[in-house]
Amino acid sequence: MRILSRYVFRQAVGSFLLILASLTGIVWIALALRQFNVVTSQGQDTWMLIRMTSLAVPNLMAIIAPFSFLIAALQTLNRLNTDSELIVLSAAGSKVWTVARPLMLLALLVSLFLAFVGHIAQPWSMRLLSDYLVQVRSDLLTQVIQPGRFSSPEPDLMFHIRDRSADGELLGLVMHDTRDKAQTQSYLAEHGSIVKQDGTAYLVMSTGHIIRRTDADAPPQIVAFDKYVVDLDRFEPQDDASGERKPRERYWSELTQPSPDSKLYKSSPGQFRAEIHERLVGPLYPIAFVFLIVAFVGQARSTRSSRMQSLVLTFLFAATCRMAGLALNSAVTRDASMLVALYAVPTIAIVLSLIVIKRADRQRSGSALFGRIRDMASAMADLAIRLVMPRRKAAT
Template identity: 40%
Template structure:
């Protein structure tokens, strides 16, 4: 790569990274707000909340990356056109196809990133989310024990907590344990925390007292404690199996699902649709890059022409992406839908490259330009401003 190629390559990737981080951050915040109940109703820590919601970021990047690349290429070409650098490079003998080289290199980097995310990172994140969420919801201590309610965990065991505090602390704990027919235990504690270890799950109580009513004795035995461990292993379901959905499967698992896979037997069409979506994910950056450069890569002399080309590139990319989504939906029932999607992608890439090599310049129709100029002139006269071309 020459110095000009490196300059354009760095500018494009820097713009891509900025747009990707910005769009992903905004969308991630909207998604993360849905899981805020992890810290409120279920008493999870902020690290658990950030960990679970952060695992969805690879899936967001998978969808946003091609769009971010298109915006980055548009920004770089617009910057080059505004500074008249495209005109200078064209006068120096740079053909549009030669100018496309650094953008192609940047597209290859983005395509490799998308391929890795589609094959491994995104399904791995979704798999971890499902396993983590299952561990939280399956545990009775975080799922059944709700503040202000008496939870009957067993026929002879009742627990009530007053509130959940930050850090997973349970405040105002009352336990009525009548599982032993020879005695009845009533425990009241100021606070408690759930501790899980290899030996099981324990509710560690602090600053409380225990009243033991034994059969045959009139007076209860009262014990005051500063720390007491109450065994809850029986009510903690941590060793259950998690059924993985289609989005949680790695790419090679979609290629060759097990013959006894119950999910595959139920929805084989969704396996087909997801498989082709993963394979086509790295192709979308090339299609978006080719279409965007085909519309914006040629030198422009008027603002109207540049704006028209920007609008045309947006419509072309948006139409291709919407058609891709439609084919993904139809692929569930029709094996021909993925073939149509492949044909559209390769047609977009081929058409864009042909326009670049042939030097096709997308210009607005003369009638449209005249209408825009007349409208601008009327607006300028209305506000008493000089008319500009």
């Protein structure tokens, strides 16, 4: 049995790693194509694109890894059944747990991997990605924008500079911002420079004017300034509390014990609650998946059509459970009472699988007992025939 367990474990691990690498590659390519404007329009090199897209992958591991394990386990059991290995084990009296143990070990390893990603890898990668975004936004003005040319880093936002000094100072700066449809603003400054502080980049403008227009029929408002500072984080979608770490960028201690002065926690405590429980419930899904697989696919079957139907239904049921968990995690942000349903999804899947496995064992035990009784009856009938036939021959 140890040899069999090692064999099943090697098959499952090989399939899992291959599927995980394939899905991760597909996701990485999709992210790279989505962020290709970092190279084309924001003047960064290819290495920066690779780093930014790679740092976003751990954030998706909570979805990629469980589905990779689900597909790998289903493929492994299907191969064992196709090669008649499950049928041989069943005929030899082996129980379903013989094949389930190596799969459960792999599920436990995947759960530990998800816990590592959620508590360590994801916050680290998200923090580093945030720092890279600050660098890209600041480099946009200091390196990318060319004197005498109009540049638009995002829709409804335009920059223009007359010249750039040797120390990187921007001369003759014009910034036209129409992202807010209720108010159009134009900034004109003689000098401008980029200042980085506490992980945030600021555009400091000197000696200029701000032209605001809130009504097309009303005259514009003109505000003169000696120095004006613009937060470049406004160029990206941000939370209400700018400058604070988002929940996914925080480690466990920072989530469970946020600062009392945190504006983000005061305005959106549900985001912290949802992130905390997502990191706890996420590792439960590989365990729930392996119980579902053992319950509905772990039995040996000789009919190929019914086997394929079980594979498809098991995958759909497991995928539905995971999607329901993601939806409930979003609901937890708004309503704390949804926490019960969040933990109930993997728990119900495990309990339901155990019930199915128990019933299958009872049916198998009953059929085995019926087979023994039938064999005993057949043997007794043969013995009776042997005893009766000599007497008939003697009488004749």
